[in-house]
Amino acid sequence: MYRPLSFVLLTLLLLIPQGLSTGLNEKYNYNYAGESYYYDYEVGEEDQPTFLARSQIFTVEVGQSVIIPCDVENAGNNKLIIKKVPAAGGKEKLLVVGNERVTKDRRITVEGSRLTISHARPRDAGIFLCMFEMDPPIQLKHTLDVQFAPSIRSLAPPEQHVAKGITVTLECKAQGNPEPTIRWSRQEGPLPSGLRSEEGKSLTLEGVDRHVEGTYLCTADNGIGESASAAMTIAVEYPPEITTEKAIVRTGEGDKVELVCLVRGRPSPDVTWTRDGHPLPDTDMDTKLYLPGGQNASTKDTHLRVTHAAHRHILTINKVSEKDFGAYVCIAENSHGQKDAVIQMTGLPKPPQVTSSPNGGESNRYTLTWQTESFYPITEFIIKYRKTHLGAWQSNRTMVMAGSWENVSRSVEKDEVKVEDDTCHSMAFTVTGLEVATDYLAVIRVRNRYGWSSESQHFSFSTKKAMAVLQSTSGARSWTPASSPSSSSPLFYILLLLAFFLAEI
Structure with a gap:
């Protein structure tokens, strides 16, 4: 069958391999024998630009340099575009088109398909897009994190005068990457809580008084560079406090x-x-x-x-x-x-202080010794004493009550007082006519040329108590025949010897 030439040419065009095309969208328009033929097709994937690098996160400290790789193959005549999206948000910024730097920042250089940032700054942080503006776009995304040492500022006045009893809150704000930790301390020593430091953006002082006064420091630290601190001084106003x-x-x-x-x-x-x-x-x-x-x-x-x-x-x-x-x-x-x-x-004497032992060594008498402070000679003393209230029920169901006060007053001769360091006066007096093995209470006052001292503290003493054992052993009459030892038993002689032994001590 005979076919027109135009039909043959159209068939050949349909058989042309796609790899012979040099454009992304190739359009062909042929005229033959007054007829127009139009053909449109897309380039295959094997002819598209391909990035050789993978998406990465780059972390650098302020002042360091970083390379953003946009390595690509099959770029052809397509121009590489590098854009930046700021970390803090905002509009995209065009940095590079092809091999030409568009940004005016001289710290940024481009060599081939790689972008270098020298002396990185915090504002350099963000997302970097390596891309070809095609349909659909071909792009590679890198993230740059720029770490920097902390800075901190106080949100409270540097010095505050506050009234006693109120609540005061100190607050600081820190910046840094990574986010800094804020710790509170006090120059004068521990915080009012007793701790050396506390963590947090604020510090609350409740019911302030003069003991919380001082300079408080909020310190920010994130492990990058040196820590940063801000100081605030608290001065508490309060009524006078007075002691002697x-x-x-x-x-x-x-x-x-x-x-x-x-x-x-x-x-x-x-x-x-x-x-x-x-x-x-x-x-x-x-x-x-x-x-x-x-x-x-x-x-x-x-x-x-x-x-x-x-x-x-x-x-x-x-x-x-x-x-x-x-x-x-x-x-x-x-x-x-x-x-x-x-x-x-x-000029009055100081109240006497008793120095003798509370346990007396004699059965019916006791020697009191005491000291007092006076700038003038002691001329007289008074001793008051009485039996102590026992506070216990006896076998006959009666309460032994305290006796009435007995007074002893007498003048003092110079040779009866021992004086040390011109002001310390030591004296002694023996109280007689006391009962055997009995507890007593005594107070003492002394006098000099200006008058009487105050009373000493109450002093408890007792006469020799060993006699009570003897009396209770030899004079006991409450034993029953069944319970008391006979005069011929060994126990009787042991008790009798014990009584005589205690009497001799």
Whole structure:
């Protein structure tokens, strides 16, 4: 059968292998004998660009360099495009087209199909797309993670003055990659919780007082470079707090005495002194700040002088006389309130302290010994004593009650007192007419030229108790015949020997 030439040519075109095409979408248009023939077909996959690298995540520290590989084969005449999607979000940014760098960042260079970033910065982090704009697009995705040392800033003022009792929250914000850990510490020592450090973005201090004052540090660390810290100082405002080093100061004429009050408060309190309810006269005062190293402002030999060093407020009295004795009050005042403390300066003796053993060695007498502190000779003493309340029921169902107080008072001769260090006085006195093996209670007072001391603490003592065993052994009459040993039994002689042995001790 005869076929037209046009039909033969069309058949040959259909038989052309696809591999002879050089374009992605090849279009052919032929005219023959006034007729037009159109053919359109796609290029096979073996002719498309293929990336040789696989998707990767690159992690570098700030300042390091990194290579983003976009190795490809069968690129042909297609141009490689490299784009970046910022890690923080935003629009894509075109970096490279073919072998040409489009970005103005000179740290970025391109060689062949590889992109190099020198001196990496945190803003370089993101997704890098190696791609050919085809239909559909051919692309390779890399991720760049740039790690950097932490930075931190306080979200609270650097210094806060807060009222006592409120709750304070300190907070810090840190940046870094990886995300930093925030730890809290205190320059002055442990945190109010007692721990050396705590972890968290904030630190809460409840019911603050002066004990939580100080400088608090929030420190960020992520293992990259050096840690970073921010400092916040807490100053707690509170009413005056006042204590004395000695509530009672004993002294004598001609001595030099220091009365000391320890005062705290914020704002720093003003401190004044009174004696027996009256302000100390300004004409007798020399107020100054004590400076260490002998740099005091004055060496004036005043009778009364007020100084202070840190929290110690000192009233110094030179050449004490009897008129100086009395109740001294240091008064501290600030904008939050007022507080005072009393110091009694006296020439009276100190209450005696008993030094003898509570277990007496004699059957019907006991020797009390005691000491007292006095700047003047002891002239008299009083001893009060009585039986102790036993507090137990006896066999006849009666309660043994305490006896009435007996008093012994007498003057003291010089040779009856032993004096050590000019102020420590030791004395002794034997109380007679006591009962055998009995418990007693005693208190002592002493006197000097200025008056009587306060009573000593109650002191318990007893007479020799071995006699009670003898009496109960030899004088017991409550035994029944069935239970008591006969005079001829060995037990009787053992008990009798034991009674005589104890009596001789």
